[in-house]
Amino acid sequence: xxxxxxxxxxxxxxxxxxxxxxxxxxxxxxxxxxxxxxxxxxxxxxxxxxxxxxxxxxxxxxxxxxxxxxxxxxxxxxxxxxx
Numbered sequence: 724x725x726x727x728x729x730x731x732x733x734x735x736x737x738x739x740x741x742x743x744x745x746x747x748x749x750x751x752x753x754x755x756x757x758x759x760x761x762x763x764x765x766x767x768x769x770x771x772x773x774x775x776x777x778x779x780x781x782x783x784x785x786x787x788x789x790x791x792x793x794x795x796x797x798x799x800x801x802x803x804x805x806x
Contacts, residue, residue, distance in 0.1 A: 743770070745770045746769065749765065751764065751791065753788055753793075756784070757779075763777075764782075774793070774795060775794070777798070
């Protein structure tokens with residue numbers, strides 16, 4: 724995915740009436756191998772998300788953390804739940 728495509732996707736999502744912006748007050752730092760991924764984990768925790776949908780292997784470390792508990796599902800697992 725190019726930077727321009729990623730930007731356009733984020734802009735489209737931001738404009739949806741169902742999009743809610745979430746302030747993050749605590750930074751847990753749960754992913755050490757790619758610290759840039761932590762912003763997604765912190766946001767999911769702050770928003771009370773049920774799970775994070777990703778195929779990024781760095782997120783697998785979350786399966787071994789008891790608190791704060793963040794469930795991670797692959798894109799395929801998520802797709803099978805909604806179909």
